[in-house]
Amino acid sequence: MKLLIAEDTRDLNRAISVLLEREQYAVDSAYDGQEALDFIKNESYDGIILDIMMPRVDGLSVLRELRARHILTPVLLLTAKTEVEDRVAGLDAGADDYLPKPFAMKELLARVRAMTRRSAEYSGGELRFGDVSLHPDTFAMTSSNSVRLSIREFELMQALMTNADRSLSTEYLLEHIWKGEPDAQADTVWLYICYLKGKLRSVGSPVSISGGRGGQFQLVMEM
Amino acid sequence: MNAIGIYGNRLPEMERVLETLCTRIGESRARMKAQTGMDPVEHVLARIKSEESMREKCRRKGLPETAQSALEVIHDALGIRVVCAFLDDVYALRNDLARMSDVEIINEKDYIRRAKPNGYRSYHMILRFQGYFAEIQLRTISMDTWAALEHHMKYKKSLGGSAALIEQELKRCADELASTDVTMQTIRNMIFEEGGEAQ
Numbered sequence: 001m002k003l004l005i006a007e008d009t010r011d012l013n014r015a016i017s018v019l020l021e022r023e024q025y026a027v028d029s030a031y032d033g034q035e036a037l038d039f040i041k042n043e044s045y046d047g048i049i050l051d052i053m054m055p056r057v058d059g060l061s062v063l064r065e066l067r068a069r070h071i072l073t074p075v076l077l078l079t080a081k082t083e084v085e086d087r088v089a090g091l092d093a094g095a096d097d098y099l100p101k102p103f104a105m106k107e108l109l110a111r112v113r114a115m116t117r118r119s120a121e122y123s124g125g126e127l128r129f130g131d132v133s134l135h136p137d138t139f140a141m142t143s144s145n146s147v148r149l150s151i152r153e154f155e156l157m158q159a160l161m162t163n164a165d166r167s168l169s170t171e172y173l174l175e176h177i178w179k180g181e182p183d184a185q186a187d188t189v190w191l192y193i194c195y196l197k198g199k200l201r202s203v204g205s206p207v208s209i210s211g212g213r214g215g216q217f218q219l220v221m222e223m
Numbered sequence: 224m225n226a227i228g229i230y231g232n233r234l235p236e237m238e239r240v241l242e243t244l245c246t247r248i249g250e251s252r253a254r255m256k257a258q259t260g261m262d263p264v265e266h267v268l269a270r271i272k273s274e275e276s277m278r279e280k281c282r283r284k285g286l287p288e289t290a291q292s293a294l295e296v297i298h299d300a301l302g303i304r305v306v307c308a309f310l311d312d313v314y315a316l317r318n319d320l321a322r323m324s325d326v327e328i329i330n331e332k333d334y335i336r337r338a339k340p341n342g343y344r345s346y347h348m349i350l351r352f353q354g355y356f357a358e359i360q361l362r363t364i365s366m367d368t369w370a371a372l373e374h375h376m377k378y379k380k381s382l383g384g385s386a387a388l389i390e391q392e393l394k395r396c397a398d399e400l401a402s403t404d405v406t407m408q409t410i411r412n413m414i415f416e417e418g419g420e421a422q
């Protein structure tokens with residue numbers, strides 16, 4: 001795992017780097033925002049620790065530029081204890097977490113672990129339900145056969161698999177999978193549910209989806 | 224090659240049986256079309272296995288090159304391939320054939336539900352009809368297109384290092400086509416208001 005730490009206080013930067021390296025992370029150190037951007041241009045990181053108050057380019061500007069360039073690397077902000085406005089601005093600008101100074105090193109390590117774990121989950125290990133697996137790198141859905149899903153079908157199946165313990169309403173799916181597209185309606189959701197039901201059958205799985213047109217949907221094992 | 228050929232004097236009868244079987248499929252097709260308003264069949268191919276491939280198959284299986292081997296031990300001297308437009312048509316036609324009182328099903332393999340590892344999909348039936356074995360392959364148009372391409376791949380030896388890549392890509396195509404077959408079937412069901420669920 002490769003991390004970038006951008007912190008202008010040299011001693012603190014050094015202390016954090018040593019600590020992270022001891023935990024087997026590979027670490028690059030930047031001492032201001034511009035240097036951080038230069039590192040990010042040339043490297044890809046699993047996580048970035050950004051101090052807000054830095055010379056040349058401040059942490060929030062680095063964060064905004066990152067997100068504007070669609071770099072989704074998780075970011076942990078280091079903030080002064082009183083900077084409530086900065087924390088809010090940071091989270092709104094796309095930070096994943098923040099840690100007020102002064103902090104315990106133990107807590108920093110725990111937050112870095114949480115942050116990188118989350119991104120590992122996002123970027124998609126394979127998902128499983130019953131005998132069905134869903135592969136995010138190929139969009140393949142596999143049981144005794146495999147089929148390739150379309151992007152929409154994949155996202156819908158992913159939502160059903162990650163929420164296997166509860167049912168998802170048509171409204172929830174329209175909002176989260178179709179992101180409120182004006183042409184999408186309850187029938188659209190139902191059609192895609194039907195596609196998935198057909199494709200689950202075609203891969204030879206006993207897994208199906210409960211629920212009817214306009215209703216609540218959940219993965220089920222068919223007897 | 225023997226002057227008489229491996230099938231001996233059975234050939235005219237084989238041709239007649241193959242034709243009768245095709246007529247039966249044609250009747251099935253007409254019946255289903257009358258019921259649903261849609262022709263379930265895109266096209267039908269029928270063939271008697273060539274002298275050369277039958278002899279090759281006998282040798283491969285260590286059998287004497289006789290009419291008995293070709294017609295009693297080997298079951299695909301008569302072959303019919305039925306290419307359907309939609310997935311459900313494949314199964315509807317299969318069921319119609321199975322219902323015929325003078326058709327005996329010897330063996331069936333559903334390579335649609337259980338595709339071969341390379342991605343091949345089709346429904347295979349071995350029938351006994353009027354004293355002859357026949358192999359029926361039922362598949363959709365996209366499965367047929369895929370099989371045509373895969374067939375060329377198998378006989379092309381000059382692929383070298385890219386063979387593994389092509390196999391992997393063909394498998395991916397097969398899985399995409401299978402997915403599209405289900406999608407089209409679901410849309411057809413929705414058009415005909417059967418609730419959208421493919422069978």
